[in-house]
Amino acid sequence: MLPTGPAAMAETRACGLFGRLKTAAGPVWTDYVDHPFVRGLGDGSLPAAAFRHYLIQDYLFLIQFARAYALAAYKAETLSEMREAAAMVSALIDTEMALHLEYCADWGLSEADVTATEEDLATTAYTRFVLERGMAGDALDLHVALAPCVVGYAEIGRALSGAARAGTPYARWIDMYAGDEYQEIAAGAARQLDVLAAGRGGAGREASLARVFTQATRLEVAFWGMGLAVAEGEGRKP
Amino acid sequence: MLPTGPAAMAETRACGLFGRLKTAAGPVWTDYVDHPFVRGLGDGSLPAAAFRHYLIQDYLFLIQFARAYALAAYKAETLSEMREAAAMVSALIDTEMALHLEYCADWGLSEADVTATEEDLATTAYTRFVLERGMAGDALDLHVALAPCVVGYAEIGRALSGAARAGTPYARWIDMYAGDEYQEIAAGAARQLDVLAAGRGGAGREASLARVFTQATRLEVAFWGMGLAVAEGEGRKP
Amino acid sequence: MLPTGPAAMAETRACGLFGRLKTAAGPVWTDYVDHPFVRGLGDGSLPAAAFRHYLIQDYLFLIQFARAYALAAYKAETLSEMREAAAMVSALIDTEMALHLEYCADWGLSEADVTATEEDLATTAYTRFVLERGMAGDALDLHVALAPCVVGYAEIGRALSGAARAGTPYARWIDMYAGDEYQEIAAGAARQLDVLAAGRGGAGREASLARVFTQATRLEVAFWGMGLAVAEGEGRKP
Amino acid sequence: MLPTGPAAMAETRACGLFGRLKTAAGPVWTDYVDHPFVRGLGDGSLPAAAFRHYLIQDYLFLIQFARAYALAAYKAETLSEMREAAAMVSALIDTEMALHLEYCADWGLSEADVTATEEDLATTAYTRFVLERGMAGDALDLHVALAPCVVGYAEIGRALSGAARAGTPYARWIDMYAGDEYQEIAAGAARQLDVLAAGRGGAGREASLARVFTQATRLEVAFWGMGLAVAEGEGRKP
Numbered sequence: 001m002l003p004t005g006p007a008a009m010a011e012t013r014a015c016g017l018f019g020r021l022k023t024a025a026g027p028v029w030t031d032y033v034d035h036p037f038v039r040g041l042g043d044g045s046l047p048a049a050a051f052r053h054y055l056i057q058d059y060l061f062l063i064q065f066a067r068a069y070a071l072a073a074y075k076a077e078t079l080s081e082m083r084e085a086a087a088m089v090s091a092l093i094d095t096e097m098a099l100h101l102e103y104c105a106d107w108g109l110s111e112a113d114v115t116a117t118e119e120d121l122a123t124t125a126y127t128r129f130v131l132e133r134g135m136a137g138d139a140l141d142l143h144v145a146l147a148p149c150v151v152g153y154a155e156i157g158r159a160l161s162g163a164a165r166a167g168t169p170y171a172r173w174i175d176m177y178a179g180d181e182y183q184e185i186a187a188g189a190a191r192q193l194d195v196l197a198a199g200r201g202g203a204g205r206e207a208s209l210a211r212v213f214t215q216a217t218r219l220e221v222a223f224w225g226m227g228l229a230v231a232e233g234e235g236r237k238p
Numbered sequence: 239m240l241p242t243g244p245a246a247m248a249e250t251r252a253c254g255l256f257g258r259l260k261t262a263a264g265p266v267w268t269d270y271v272d273h274p275f276v277r278g279l280g281d282g283s284l285p286a287a288a289f290r291h292y293l294i295q296d297y298l299f300l301i302q303f304a305r306a307y308a309l310a311a312y313k314a315e316t317l318s319e320m321r322e323a324a325a326m327v328s329a330l331i332d333t334e335m336a337l338h339l340e341y342c343a344d345w346g347l348s349e350a351d352v353t354a355t356e357e358d359l360a361t362t363a364y365t366r367f368v369l370e371r372g373m374a375g376d377a378l379d380l381h382v383a384l385a386p387c388v389v390g391y392a393e394i395g396r397a398l399s400g401a402a403r404a405g406t407p408y409a410r411w412i413d414m415y416a417g418d419e420y421q422e423i424a425a426g427a428a429r430q431l432d433v434l435a436a437g438r439g440g441a442g443r444e445a446s447l448a449r450v451f452t453q454a455t456r457l458e459v460a461f462w463g464m465g466l467a468v469a470e471g472e473g474r475k476p
Numbered sequence: 477m478l479p480t481g482p483a484a485m486a487e488t489r490a491c492g493l494f495g496r497l498k499t500a501a502g503p504v505w506t507d508y509v510d511h512p513f514v515r516g517l518g519d520g521s522l523p524a525a526a527f528r529h530y531l532i533q534d535y536l537f538l539i540q541f542a543r544a545y546a547l548a549a550y551k552a553e554t555l556s557e558m559r560e561a562a563a564m565v566s567a568l569i570d571t572e573m574a575l576h577l578e579y580c581a582d583w584g585l586s587e588a589d590v591t592a593t594e595e596d597l598a599t600t601a602y603t604r605f606v607l608e609r610g611m612a613g614d615a616l617d618l619h620v621a622l623a624p625c626v627v628g629y630a631e632i633g634r635a636l637s638g639a640a641r642a643g644t645p646y647a648r649w650i651d652m653y654a655g656d657e658y659q660e661i662a663a664g665a666a667r668q669l670d671v672l673a674a675g676r677g678g679a680g681r682e683a684s685l686a687r688v689f690t691q692a693t694r695l696e697v698a699f700w701g702m703g704l705a706v707a708e709g710e711g712r713k714p
Numbered sequence: 715m716l717p718t719g720p721a722a723m724a725e726t727r728a729c730g731l732f733g734r735l736k737t738a739a740g741p742v743w744t745d746y747v748d749h750p751f752v753r754g755l756g757d758g759s760l761p762a763a764a765f766r767h768y769l770i771q772d773y774l775f776l777i778q779f780a781r782a783y784a785l786a787a788y789k790a791e792t793l794s795e796m797r798e799a800a801a802m803v804s805a806l807i808d809t810e811m812a813l814h815l816e817y818c819a820d821w822g823l824s825e826a827d828v829t830a831t832e833e834d835l836a837t838t839a840y841t842r843f844v845l846e847r848g849m850a851g852d853a854l855d856l857h858v859a860l861a862p863c864v865v866g867y868a869e870i871g872r873a874l875s876g877a878a879r880a881g882t883p884y885a886r887w888i889d890m891y892a893g894d895e896y897q898e899i900a901a902g903a904a905r906q907l908d909v910l911a912a913g914r915g916g917a918g919r920e921a922s923l924a925r926v927f928t929q930a931t932r933l934e935v936a937f938w939g940m941g942l943a944v945a946e947g948e949g950r951k952p
Contacts, residue, residue, distance in 0.1 A: 066311075066320060067850075073308035073327055075612050077684075079335070082304060086327035089311055093321045121936050125835050128842035135849055136551050136781075138614040199684055201677020208553075208675055222835050305612075313850050315922075359698050363597050366604035373611055374543075374789050376852040437922055439915020446791075446913055460597050542796060546787035549780075549803055558780060559807045565787055565800035573793070 017197050017209075018151055018190040021144065024210035028217050032148065033156050037224035042160040044168035048107070050231035051170065055104050057123045057226065059114050062100060064127035066092040068134060068146060075139040077199075084192075103172070122226040126219035133212055140200040143193055144209045148217040153177045154186030255435050255447075256389055256428040259382065262448035266455045270386065271394050275462035280398040282406035286345070288469035289408065293342050295361045295464065297352050300338060302365035304330040306372060306384060313377040315437075322430075341410070360464040364457035371450055378438040381431055382447045386455040391415045392424030493673050493685075494627055494666040497620065500686035504693050508624065509632050513700035518636040520644035524583070526707035527646065531580050533599045533702065535590050538576060540603035542568040544610060544622060551615040553675075560668075579648070598702040602695035609688055616676040619669055620685045624693040629653045630662030731911050731923075732865055732904040735858065738924035742931045746862065747870050751938035756874040758882035762821070764945030765884065769818050771837045771940065773828050776814060778841035780806040782848060782860060789853040791913070798906075817886070836940040840933035847926055854914040857907055858923045862931040867891045868900030 022029050037054070040046025066089050073085035101111050119127075134142025157177025168174070176182060196202070202209065260267050275292070278284025304327050311323035339349050357365075372380030395415025406412070414420060434440070440447065498505050513530070516522025542565050549561035577587050595603075610618025633653025644650070652658060672678070678685065736743050751768070754760025780803050787799035815825050833841075848856030871891025882888070890896060910916070916923065 063317070066324075067314075070308050070311035070314075070320065070324065073324075074305050074312060076305075076308075079301065079331055082308065082327070083331045086304075086308060086311075086324055086331065089320070089324040090328055093317055093324065097317070118932075121835055121839050121933075124843055124933065125839035128846045129838055132842045132846045132849070135611075135846070136614070138612070138617065141614065197680075199681060201680030204673075204677030204680050205675060218832075219835075219838065356694070359597055359601050359695075362605055362695065363601035366608045367600055370604045370608045370611070373608070373849075374852070376850070376855065379852065435918075437919060439918030442911075442915030442918050443913060456594075457597075457600065539793070542800075543788050543790075546784050546790075546796065546800060549784035549800075550788060552781075552784075555777065555807055555811070558784065558803070562780075562784065562787075562800055562803035562807065565796070566804055569793055569797045569800065 016190060017144075017193045017202055017206075018147060020206065021147065021210055021213040024206070025148075025214040025217050028214050028221065029148075031221045032217050032224070033152060033159065035221060035224040037228055038156055038160070040228075041170040041174065042163035042168060044170065046170065047231040048169075050227040052107055052109060053120075053230040054224075054227035055100075055107060055109060056114050056117045057120050057223070059097065059100050059104065060117065060119050060123050061127055061223075062092060062097055064123075064131065065146075065149070066097075068127075068130055068142065071131060071134050072139060072142055072146075075134070075142060077139065081139070120223075120226045122219065122222040126216070126223055129219055130216060133216075137212070138200060140193075140196045140202060140205075140209070141212055143189070143196055144212050145216045147189060147193060148213060148220050150189045151186045152217070152220065154183050157182060254428060255382075255431045255440055255444075256385060258444065259385065259448055259451040262444070263386075263452040263455050266452050266459065267386075269459045270455050270462070271390060271397065273459060273462040275466055276394055276398070278466075279408040279412065280401035280406060282401075282408065284408065285469040286407075288465040290345055290347060291358075291468040292462075292465035293338075293345060293347060294352050294355045295358050295461070297335065297338050297342065298355065298357050298361050299365055299461075300330060300335055302361075302369065303384075303387070304335075306365075306368055306380065309369060309372050310377060310380055310384075313372070313380060315377065319377070358464045360457065360460040364454070364461055367457055368454060371454075375450070376438060378431075378434045378440060378443075378447070379450055381427070381434055382450050383454045385427060385431060386451060386458050388427040389424045390455070390458065392421050395420060492666060493620075493669045493678055493682075494623060496682060497623065497686055497689040500682070501624075501690040501693050504690050504697065505624075507697045508693050508700070509628060509635065511697060511700040513704055514632055514636070516704075517646040517650065518639035518644060520646065522646065523707040524645075526703040528583055528585060529596075529706040530700075530703035531576075531583060531585060532590050532593045533596050533699070535573065535576050535580065536593065536595050536599050537603055537699075538568060538573055540599075540607065541622075541625070542573075544603075544606050544618065547607060547610050548615060548618055548622075551610070551618060553615065557615070596702045598695065598698040602692070602699055605695055606692060609692075613688070614676060616669075616672045616678060616681075616685070617688055619665070619672055620688050621692045623665060623669060624689060624696050626665040627662045628693070628696065630659050633658060730904060731858075731907045731916055731920075732861060734920060735861065735924055735927040738920070739862075739928040739931050742928050742935065743862075745935045746931050746938070747866060747873065749935060749938040751942050752870055752874070754942075755884040755888065756877035756882060758884065760884065761945040762883075764941040766821055766823060767834075767944040768938075768941035769814075769821060769823060770828050770831045771834050771937070773811065773814050773818065774831065774833050774837050775841055775937075776806055776811055778837075778845065779860075779863070780811075782841075782844055782856065785845060785848050786853060786856055786860075789848070789856060791853065795853070834937075834940045836933065836936040840930070840937055843933055844930060847930075851926070852914060854907075854910045854916060854919075854923070855926055857903070857910055858926050859930045861903060861907060862927060862934050864903045865900045866931070866934065868897050871896060 037046060037050065040050070069085050069088040069092065073082050073089065076082035076085055101114060104111075104114050130142070130145040133145045154177060157174055157179070160174045161178035163174065165171075194202075275284060275288065278288070307323045307326040307330065311320050311327065314320035314323055339352060342349075342352050368380070368383040371383045392415060395412055395417070398412045399416035401409075401412065403409075432440075513522060513526065516526070545561050545564040545568065549558050549565065552558035552561055577590060580587075580590050606618070606621040609621045630653060633650055633655070636650045637654035639650065641647075670678075751760060751764065754764070783799045783802040783806065787796050787803065790796035790799055815828060818825075818828050844856070844859040847859045868891060871888055871893070874888045875892035877888065879885075908916075
C-alpha cells in the first residue's frame with residue numbers, strides 16, 4: 001500500500017529542491033529543527049518566559065512575513081502565483097494574526113503587551129534578511145528564504161507530535177503545526193519551490209540557493225536562541 | 239440640505255491632496271478626462287475597433303495594476319493599509335479580471351484573443367512607470383501614481399453618466415464607473431492619499447508629487463490615444 | 477591563424493547566452509538592428525529632425541540607464557560585479573552624459589533644449605520596463621533586459637562601419653559604436669551574461685530570459701520608431 | 715569671531731534634521747555614542763578580542779553599506795545625488811575596503827580571516843534593516859537610516875579625540891573618524907538630509923523618520939554590544 005496523507009507528501013518532497021537544500025544546510029538544519037528550544041517544547045521543559053518571549057516576537061515576525069508574501073505577489077510571474085501570494089497575505093492579516101493574539105492571551109499576554117514590544121535583534125535580522133534577499137534576488141530566492149520557516153515548522157510539528165500527545169504544556173502549539181492543515185500548507189510551499197525552480201533555472205543555481213537557505217536557517221536558529229537567552233537572563237536575576 | 243452620496247464625497251475631495259494634484263496637472267488633466275476617446279464613449283462615436291483595442295489592453299493593464307497593489311501591500315506601514323492593498327490584489331485577480339473577460343466576450347473578444355495580445359507601448363509605459371516610481375519612491379508616490387487611474391475613472395464615469403442614459407453603446411462601461419460601488423472605491427482612494435500624506439510629509443513634497451501625478455496622467459492620455467490610433471490605422475486601410 | 481580583436485570576440489559570443497537570446501528573438505531582432513532608422517543612419521537618408529529627436533530622447537534614456545546600473549550594483553552578488561556596475565554609473569554620469577550633450581550641441585541642440593524635453597512614450601516604456609523587470613527579477617534578468625541596447629548597439633555599429641567610411645552625416649555616431657572602445661564594452665557585457673548565467677541557472681531559465689530579451693528588443697524597435705514618426709509628422713506638416 | 719572648521723559645521727547641524735532626529739532618539743542615542751565599547755576605545759580598556767571581532771564585522775558591514783549607496787543612486791532624483799551616491803560606492807569598494815583590510819592586518823587579521831567569517835546577528839540585523847527600509851521607503855528614509863552610522867561616527871570620533879592624544883591603542887581608529895576628511899563627509903551627509911527633506915516633506919514626516927532613525931541607532935547599539943559579548947565570552951572561558 002502506498003503511503004498517503006501529508007506525512008507521505010512530506011516524504012515525497014525529500015527528493016525535491018527543498019530536500020536538497022536541507023541536505024546542503026547539513027548541521028545548520030539540525031541545529032534548527034532539533035534546537036534546545038524545540039526539545040523544550042516537546043518535553044515541556046521550556047521555561048514559560050522563553051515561550052512568552054517567543055510568542056511576542058513571532059507576532060512581530062508575522063507582520064514582516066505578510067510583507068514578504070506581498071513582495072512575492074509583486075514578484076509573481078503568473079496570475080496563479082500572484083493569487084496564492086495575495087491570499088497568503090490576507091490569511092495572515094485577517095486570520096492568523098488574530099488567532100495568534102488569542103493564543104497569546106491564553107498565555108497571559110494582552111494585545112497591548114504584544115504590540116508594544118520592540119523587535120528582538122533576531123526578529124529584525126531574520127525578517128529583513130528574507131525581505132532584502134527576496135528583493136535583490138527573484139521570486140525563487142524569496143521563496144527559498146521563506147522555506148526554512150514555512151516548511152521547517154511542519155517538520156518540527158511532525159517530530160514533536162508524539163510529545164504533544166504525552167501532555168507538554170506546548171501541545172496546542174505542536175498540534176497546530178503537526179495538523180493536516182499546516183502540513184498541507186508546508187507541502188504546497190515545498191512543491192512550489194520545484195515549480196518555480198523549473199522555470200527559473202533552479203538546478204543551475206542550487207549552490208547559490210543553498211547559501212540563501214542555510215543563512216535563513218541560521219537566522220531561525222538565532223530566533224529560537226533569543227527566546228532561551230531571555231529566559232536564562234530572567235533565571236539569572238538575583 | 240447637505241449634499242450626500244458619492245458625488246458629494248467626490249466634491250469634498252476637491253479640497254484634498256487629489257484636488258490639488260489635479261489643479262497642478264492643469265491642461266494635462268483636461269486632456270485626459272475630456273479626451274476624444276472619452277467623448278467618443280459618451281456620444282457613442284468611438285469606433286468599436288478602438289474600444290476593443292482598449293478592452294484588451296485594459297486587461298493587460300489590470301495584471302500590472304494588481305502587481306502595483308501587491309507592491310503597495312509590501313510598502314504599507316500599518317496593518318490596515320496592508321489589508322486594504324492585499325484585498326485589492328485579490329479583488330482584481332479573483333473577480334475583476336474574470337468580469338473584464340466576460341465583458342470582452344460581450345464585445346466578441348475571446349479570452350484567447352485577450353491573453354495572446356502583446357502589451358501596447360502605452361500600456362507598458364504607464365504600468366511600468368507606476369511600478370517603478372512606486373518602488374523608487376515610497377507608498378505615497380505609488381498611490382499618487384495610481385490616482386489618475388483609480389480616482390480619474392470615477393470622474394469620467396460621473397461626467398458621462400448622463401450620456402449613458404441617452405443610449406451610447408458604451409453605457410455599460412460608463413455605468414460601471416459612474417455606479418456607487420466604483421465611486422466609493424475612488425473616494426476611498428482619494429481619502430487614502432490624504433491619510434498617507436499626513437504621515438509622509440505630503441504638504442512639503444507637493445511639487446514632487448505633482449510631477450508624478452502629471453506624468454502618470456500624461457501616460458493615461460497616451461493610453462486613450464493608442465486605442466484611437468489603432469482605429470484610425472484600421473480606418474485608413476485601403 | 478586565429479581571428480583576433482573585437483570582431484572575433486563578438487563572433488565568439490554568438491555561441492554564448494547572448495547569441496541564443498538573439499536567435500530566440502528571431503525577426504524582432506532583425507526589426508531592431510535593421511530598422512529603417514538604422515538604415516537611414518547608414519546611407520545618410522535619415523531626416524535630421526528624426527536624428528535630433530533621437531539624440532534628445534537618448535539623453536533622457538541615459539539618465540534611466542545610469543539608474544539601471546545603480547540597481548545592478550545593488551543586486552550584485554560579488555564585489556567585482558558591484559565595482560563594475562558602480563564604475564558604469566560614474567562613467568555615464570561623469571563622462572558620457574557630457575559627451576552626449578557636446579554631440580547634441582554639434583547638431584544644434586542646446587543643453588536647455590535637451591533637458592527641457594519630456595520623455596517620449598517609447599523612452600518611458602523601454603527604460604521603466606528594464607528597471608522594473610530588473611527589480612522584480614534578479615541581476616541576470618536585469619542584465620538580459622539591458623543587453624539589446626548595450627550589445628546590440630555594437631552590432632549595429634559594426635554593420636554600419638563601412639557606411640561610415642562612405643560619408644554619411646551620421647559617421648561620427650557610427651564610429652563611436654563601431655570603435656574598439658565600445659566594442660570591448662559590449663563584448664564584456666555579453667561575457668558577463670554568461671558569467672551571471674553560470675551562477676544563476678541561466679540554462680534552465682532561457683525561455684523566461686528570452687521573453688525578457690525579446691520584449692526589451694521590441695521596445696528598442698519602438699524607440700527607433702518614435703524618431704521616425706516625429707520626422708514624418710514634421711514632414712507632413714502643411 | 716565666527717567658529718570655523720568641521721566642529722563648527724557639526725555644531726551648525728544641531729539645528730538641522732539630524733539634530734532633531736538625535737533629540738527624538740533621546741537615551742537610545744546616548745546608549746550608542748557613549749556605549750561601553752566606545753568608552754573602551756577611548757580609555758584603551760576595550761579588550762583586543764572585542765576590537766578584532768568588531769573589525770571583521772565592520773568589513774562585512776561595509777559590503778552591505780556599499781549596496782545601500784548603490785540603492786541610494788538608484789533612488790536618487792537628481793544627477794548630482796546620483797553622482798554622489800555612485801562615487802560613495804566606488805570609494806567604498808575601490809579604496810575603503812582595501813584600507814580596512816590593511817588596518818585589520820595591523821591587528822593580526824588576514825584577509826582570509828576576515829572574509830571567511832560569517833555575519834554576526836547584529837551585522838545582519840542592522841544592514842538588512844537599512845537596505846529594506848530604504849527600499850520600502852524613499853531616498854530620505856534610506857539616508858535617515860544610514861545617518862546614525864555616517865554622522866554618528868564623526869560625533870564619536872570628535873568625542874574621543876582627546877583620548878586619542880592620550881595614547882589609547884585605538885588612537886588610529888579614533889583619528890580616522892575625528893579627522894577633517896571624515897568630519898567633512900559626515901557634515902555633508904547631515905546637510906544632505908536637510909536638502910532631501912526640503913523636497914520630500916521632511917517636516918511633515920519627522921515622527922516617521924524619527925522611528926527609522928531610532929531603530930537604526932538601536933541596531934548600532936547592538937552592533938557595539940556584539941563585540942563586547944564575544945570578548946566577555948572569551949574572558950569567561952576557564
